[in-house]
Amino acid sequence: MTDDPALAFKLEDDCYHQLSDDPYETETNWWSFNIPERKIGCWIHTPYYPNRKTVTWRIFVWDDEGVEPGRLAYYKKVEEAPMPDNPDLRDITFPQGGYSLKMIEPGMKYHLHYEDAERGFALDFTHTGVHAPHRFQPGEPPFIQTPHYDQLGHVVGTMTLRGEKIAIDGVGVRDRTWGPRGGPYQMSQKKHAPxxxxxxxxxxxxxxxxxxxxxxxxxxxxxxxxxxxxxxxxxxxxxxxxxxxxxxxxxxxxxxxxxxxxxxxxxxxxxxxxxxxxxxxxxxxxxxxxxxxxxxxxxxxxxxxxxxxxxxxxxxxxxxxxxxxxxxxxxxxxxxxxxxxxxxxxxxxxx
Structure with missing residues (x-):
């Protein structure tokens, strides 16, 4: 989608970055997929704060039976868990019971695994890119300063929900964003009229x-x-x-x-x-x-x-x-x- 070499995926983009000493600098990795026959959507989202050396991870699954966290098919969130020095995003298990992520092919193929035996829930799937990661042009809202890319993928594997194993074989999208944010992400720095x-x-x-x-x-x-x-x-x-x-x-x-x-x-x-x-x-x-x-x-x-x-x-x-x-x-x-x-x-x- 672009001939600009500056926007092409690089091997180091599979790793964590650190661009500043901003305490709000954040690097996310996000994975989503769906199971249409069950009206199920799933998110795995993990912001890492390199200058605080902590990570917040959350996994949620929703269907048509509940909207808020207490009634979702599955919801788990761990906030500001301490991270080891120099974490390797290409092969990592996130702290305090988080999921495992392993790069199989740079930029293109990844395996994710997670299990919560107490609640009869598990994920085990691969995301295979349909195209190379697409990095957006800098200066465009909403990512004016922070590098960002998206990738459409074919997601194949299984979800175990309340002890039932459900096949996954369909559409997924993943994205990555990294860089200083100057404060909580949704707090606008702009001054506006009434x-x-x-x-x-x-x-x-x-x-x-x-x-x-x-x-x-x-x-x-x-x-x-x-x-x-x-x-x-x-x-x-x-x-x-x-x-x-x-x-x-x-x-x-x-x-x-x-x-x-x-x-x-x-x-x-x-x-x-x-x-x-x-x-x-x-x-x-x-x-x-x-x-x-x-x-x-x-x-x-x-x-x-x-x-x-x-x-x-x-x-x-x-x-x-x-x-x-x-x-x-x-x-x-x-x-x-x-x-x-x-x-x-x-x-x-x-x-």
Whole structure:
């Protein structure tokens, strides 16, 4: 997707980095996959803080039977566990009962294993990249300074849930981000005008205006791919730039068509979301995509199941229809709590 050698995957990118002495410098490794027949989505997410020498790891599995951590199919989180000196991300078991990660082929193939015998839960799978890791151009929101890459993968293995062994064979995406953050990730460093002056394109329903307020730490990330890995898309949505009708531009992502990847044309790609009037989550989406080769794709998606760690913002398993195919993926709908509460209040208002 890029000919820029500066953005190509390097062998050292399978290892941890350290770019500053910022105590909030963070390096994440994130793995996701789904089991559509069971409406299951799964995340493994592990931020490492090299200057604090600690790691926070969490594993969660959701289906359509619960949204918050206490009712999820599985949820486990360990915060700020001490890490050994010079940890090797290519072959590591995370502390305090965490999962094991082993690189099999640089940049392309990895094995992950985890077991919680007390709860009858385990993961044992490989992620094999469908393409080389795609590193985004620097200077594009939301990763202005921190290097970041994503990779579509074929995930194969098993999940044991409440003692039942379930086959995994489908779509997965992994990403990596590293670098100084200057504070907790969602705390904007910008100074802005009052709420009424934060909307770039006023008009339309009040809940949509609240959603596109600038300077709120708002991030939207969506992806979906067919199970033959020939068709799909991935990208960030710039909700802050949306027009009064709700269409929001997309950037830093890809279009996959007929097995060929292209970079999203951020001037011609957009998303329109529709929210459940009671729960507040995205229930339905329309996505129009164009890539740098001029190829286009129209996609429609529906929310199948979801989870919310903090009670605001969600990760959702999405069923997508595109090019006559069914695809699976996610909507990551990231908010700060008070901003989300104002949007939901506007969405529920009856007078």
């Amino acid at each position: 709420d009424s002056n934060r909307v770039k394109h006023p008009g339309g329903p009040l809940w949509r205006q609240i959603e596109r307020e600038r300077g709120r730490g708002r991030i939207e990330y969506i992806y979906g791919h067919s199970l033959d890995f020939q068709t799909g898309f991935l990208g960030f949505v710039r909700m802050q730039e949306a027009d009064a009708k709700g269409w929001a531009p997309m950037n830093v992502g890809w279009l996959l068509k007929d097995g060929v990847f292209g970079r999203i044309d951020k001037d011609k790609s957009r998303m329109l979301n529709f929210r459940d009037p009671i729960a507040g989550w995205n229930s339905h989406m329309l996505v129009d995509l164009t890539d740098d080769q001029g190829r286009t794709m129209e996609v429609e998606g529906q929310s199948v199941s979801r989870m919310s760690e903090g009670g605001y913002g969600l990760n959702q398993l999405m069923r997508w229809e595109m090019e006559g195919k069914i695809g699976w993926g996610e909507d990551q709908d990231v908010w700060v709590g008070d901003h989300y509460a104002r949007m939901v209040n506007a969405l529920r208002t009856t007078r």
